[in-house]
Amino acid sequence: MHAAAAFGAAFLAGAINSVAGGGTLLTFPTLIWLGLSSVTANATSTVAMWPGLVGSMWGYRRELRSSDPRMLALVVPSLVGGIAGALLLRWTPPAIFDSLVPFLILFATLLFMAQETVQRKLKAPTSGERQSPRWLAGAVLFQLMVALYGGYFGAGIGILMLAALSILGLKDIHQMNGLKVFFALCINGVAAIYFACANMVFWPDVILMAVGAVAGGWGGAGIARRLGPGTVRRIVIAVGFGMALSLFVKR
Numbered sequence: 001m002h003a004a005a006a007f008g009a010a011f012l013a014g015a016i017n018s019v020a021g022g023g024t025l026l027t028f029p030t031l032i033w034l035g036l037s038s039v040t041a042n043a044t045s046t047v048a049m050w051p052g053l054v055g056s057m058w059g060y061r062r063e064l065r066s067s068d069p070r071m072l073a074l075v076v077p078s079l080v081g082g083i084a085g086a087l088l089l090r091w092t093p094p095a096i097f098d099s100l101v102p103f104l105i106l107f108a109t110l111l112f113m114a115q116e117t118v119q120r121k122l123k124a125p126t127s128g129e130r131q132s133p134r135w136l137a138g139a140v141l142f143q144l145m146v147a148l149y150g151g152y153f154g155a156g157i158g159i160l161m162l163a164a165l166s167i168l169g170l171k172d173i174h175q176m177n178g179l180k181v182f183f184a185l186c187i188n189g190v191a192a193i194y195f196a197c198a199n200m201v202f203w204p205d206v207i208l209m210a211v212g213a214v215a216g217g218w219g220g221a222g223i224a225r226r227l228g229p230g231t232v233r234r235i236v237i238a239v240g241f242g243m244a245l246s247l248f249v250k251r
Contacts, residue, residue, distance in 0.1 A: 002034050002035075003204075003208055005030060005034055006030065006031070006034060006205045006208050006209050006212070007208045007209065007211070007212040008212070009026045009027050009030035009031075009209070009212070010027055010048060010049070010208070010209035010210070010211075010212030010213040010216065011212040011213070011215055011216035012026055012216060013026045013027045013049065013052075013212075013213060013216060014049075014052050014212065014213035014214060014215065014216025014217035014218075015216040015217065016216075016235075017049075017052060017056070017213075017216075017217065022108075022112045022155070022158075022233075022240070023049065023052075023213075024045060024049065024108070024154055024155040025105065025108060025109060025112070025155055025239060025240040025243065026239055027045040027048065027049060027209060028041055028042060028045045028105070028154075028155060029105060029239075029243035029246075031044055031045055031202075031205065032101070034205075036202055036205070037094060037098075038094065038097050038098050038101045039089060039092070039094055039097055039200065040200060040201065040202055042089065042097075042153065042154070043089070043195035043200040043201045044195075044201045044202045044205050044206055044209070045154070045209070046154055046188055046191055046192050046195060047192040047195055047196055047201050047206050047210075048205065048206045048207075048208075048209035048210045048213060049188070049209070049210075049213050050185075050188050050189060050192045050210075051210045051213060051214055052210075052213040052214055052216075052217050053181055053184055053185045053188065054185065055214060055217055055218075056181045056217070057178070057181045057182055057185055060174065060177060060178030060181055060182075061178075063172070063174045063175040063177070063178035063179075064175075064178045064179070064182060066175065067175055067178065067179055070136065071179055073136060073139075073140060074139060074140065074143045074183060075183070075186055076140070077140050077141075077143040077144035077147055078143060078147045078183045078186040078187050079147075079186050079187075079190050080144060080147065081143070081144045081145070081146065081147020081148040081149075081150065081151060081187065082147045082148075082150060082151040082186060082187035082188065082189070082190040082191045083151060083190045083191065083194060084147075084148050084151060085147065085148045085149060085150060085151020085152035085153075085187075085191060086151040086152070086190065086191040086194040086195060087151075087194070088148070088151070088152050089151070089152050089153075089200075090194075090198060090200065102244050102248045104153050104155065105155065105240060105243055105244040106240075106241075106244040108153075108155035108240065109237060109240030109241055109244060111160065112233070112237060112240065113233075113237050135168070139164070139168055142164050143161075143164065143183065146160045146161055146164065146187075147183075147186075147187045150184070150187040150188065150191070151187060151188075151190070151191040154187075154188065154191075157184060157187065158180050158181075158184060161179075161180045161183055161184070162176055162177075162180055165179060165180065
């Protein structure tokens with residue numbers, strides 16, 4: 001049952017990530033309910049879901065090739081913030097992280113729910129503003145904060161990055177998604193390497209969930225697309241709120 005639940009959560013997360021994002025809101029709480037400590041569940045979920053990002057990035061390779069070369073400057077804060085967040089998780093006492101988990105899940109769920117509203121209200125800068133050093137410095141600082149949060153917890157970073165890319169003036173949603181996946185690959189990649197080297201993951205679940213996530217991204221995506229982005233988003237939001245509420249009650 002443990003293996004089936006871990007594989008199933010990762011399969012659904014892979015399918016959901018291919019359409020709407022937010023798969024971590026399924027995998028992380030599932031691992032907690034399967035008996036892993038919150039820190040181990042977080043690290044295991046990060047490592048297990050990383051292979052799915054590689055496949056997603058390959059799918060967006062055309063959009064990435066046509067993106068602004070200056071966006072590569074955001075790779076550095078992504079890597080620095082990702083490893084800093086992973087170190088912060090390692091140094092956080094388990095009892096403190098346990099108390100933060102329901103709030104982190106609730107925050108990520110609210111962020112996911114508000115994604116479309118936030119993007120509609122964002123005012124893109126003019127072309128001249130995007131050329132200024134101040135614009136680049138602001139983008140680097142924002143990405144550093146996003147990466148720090150991503151290395152520490154991770155759920156919702158895609159939404160944060162889409163919002164940031166909107167502020168930076170990007171309008172092509174496919175190109176934005178490609179950059180989002182690429183930066184998430186950097187953030188979660190360095191965090192995953194650290195978690196693995198620091199023996200913070202439960203490897204049986206990592207292997208099962210990695211296979212499930214890849215299978216979900218390929219096979220489950222068709223089902224998710226037939227349901228439609230709106231239905232998938234509502235499912236993710238319902239699961240996120242349900243998991244947060246159950247963990248608040250459990251406390």
